[in-house]
Amino acid sequence: MRSVELKDLLGGLLMLVLGIGMATQASHYEIGSLRRMGPGFFPLALGVILAGTGGLILLSAFRAPLAAARAQFRPEWRGWICILVGLAAFALLGRHAGLLPATFATVFIAALGDRQNSILVASITAAAMTLICLIVFWWQLKVPLPLLPWSEG
């Protein structure tokens, strides 16, 4: 009885799909010949090799040794969402509101991703980073972003 290694199965499949996708996209560019290669030649070759490698990983998934210790996969939605939203907040608020709100929001939202952080702790950390940002990045390094929504960029 052989077990199937799920990670290799998914990973191999992912690489196979990515390789085929990249190769297909690359084949829309000019391929050229070996003597005079077009922009499509190299990515096409890489995509084909990637798909091949993906196929081999996929095959190796069926040859996994039995009873290999497998780490339990636990989703950590709260942490993930807070980190990603925090980062996105920087990009959005940096453009529409200014450097200080963006900094505060990023640190505050990301800090809430950890279950042990209270709103108070998150606020204090965010405020401290905002202060550092003001001194180091705006005053010293002169980052070209408006400081606050109403200040001139």
Added chain:
Amino acid sequence: MIWQALSDLWSGFHVAVQPANLFWSFFGVLIGNLIGVLPGMGALSAISMLLPLTYTLHPIPAILMLAGIFYGSQYGGAIGAILLNLPCHPPHAVTCLDGYPMTLQGRAGAALGITMMSSFFAASVGIIVMIFASPLLVAVAFRFGPPELFSIMLLGLLAGATMSRGSPLKGVAMTLIGMLIGVAGTDAINGTQRFTLGITNLDDGVELVALALGMFGVAEFLRNVNRIEAVTVPIKMRLRDMRPSRAEMRQAFLPMLRGTAVGTLFGAMPGTGPTITTFIAYALERRLAKHPERFGHGAIEGVAAPEAASHSKTQVDFIPTMSLGIPGDPVMALILGALLIQNIQPGPQLITEHADLFWSLVASFWIGNVLLILLNVPLIGIWVKLLAVPYRLLFPSALFFIAIGVFCTKNDLFVVWEVLVFGIVGAILVALDFPIAPILLGFVLGPMVEDNFRRALLLSRGDLAVFVQHPISAGFIAASTLLIGARIYLSLRGAGQRLVRPPP
């Protein structure tokens, strides 16, 4: 030639001790040391976060600072491994095996002391190798044309893909992914927009810093959030404890020499990662030991050898990066990226055209290593306290530094989105057991590989035999074939896994 090298080195010292250069070198070493101590942060994240700071600096202080961060963070990484059994810095994970038992036995000071001695010794050997080997390599490298450059990069990429931990197939896949990401942007030869998804911000290609910070910063946070336990530090360190006993010194001396040799050898081979180097140094010591059962229970050899290997490799790694323009590992890829940003093309002409930069870098290695010893001894108490900074405060602050740092690379908020995407991609790949370090190597080398491949075949009128007709190139191709053959043979025998896996 030797006298030439020594007199160049002497003038390098003159440049390196100029106050501004000395200051940035010190700053890099200090920050690197600090970030290296912090759990969950490594040399890669430290360098990518501070890379934007170098845009305003002159090339020499910029590169001195980045190099300082690199080896500074390595000194820091060992501290967490020995005192708290924290394997957050992969190259130092193996140091935990014997370093932490030594701490439990109350010999933490001796372990740290021997780490610093081995590190300093190994770094010095690495620097000496660099001084004498680089000019020799340059003399050879001047004769490299496109076929030779393509073949040596192929060898480096293959070594990077197959010598990292885990399945070699997955390493190859990651290298290819990195190269494909490197393709994105405007084609250098005839201006076609490739893989830009119609987004004009991607016309210049993907930002190196965004890729590095996404894969090694954000992806790490996504993996670690709510999973790193708060640590308590029970140990009080005193200066007096840091001196190992004479018996311990004698015990550690030969392992230190052997570790240095392993690190030097692997540093010279392009593509081999730092983690595998330390594991091999450790495995070698255990193989040679009269009482291998002592390992894992506080054998000082198990601390001295891997730490020495890691530091000599760090220094020797700079040789191919600076003299051939071919980075040996992801950190070197970043440093290469920093040089390119400064409009300095690494390669054989670097040592002649930017002699002041090259030799002051070599000189600053020594200065930096002395500074690190001076710093680490009195500051060890502070570093120990820093280890207790909870991760729950650390990662939100680091996320801000990532966001603002990457913004500064282009003064454009679009790159923050790039970080976000690469963070998610990196986390998925890590969850599927893919090694992500080869991605960065592939990304940096990819465009150079394509360029040299196209040029070589243009010159040979499409004849692929050009890669084996040139003798130097044929040598690299033969080595690549040998590498693949050996990997296939080992994996068929099932021994490949045992070789690279950490000993229990």
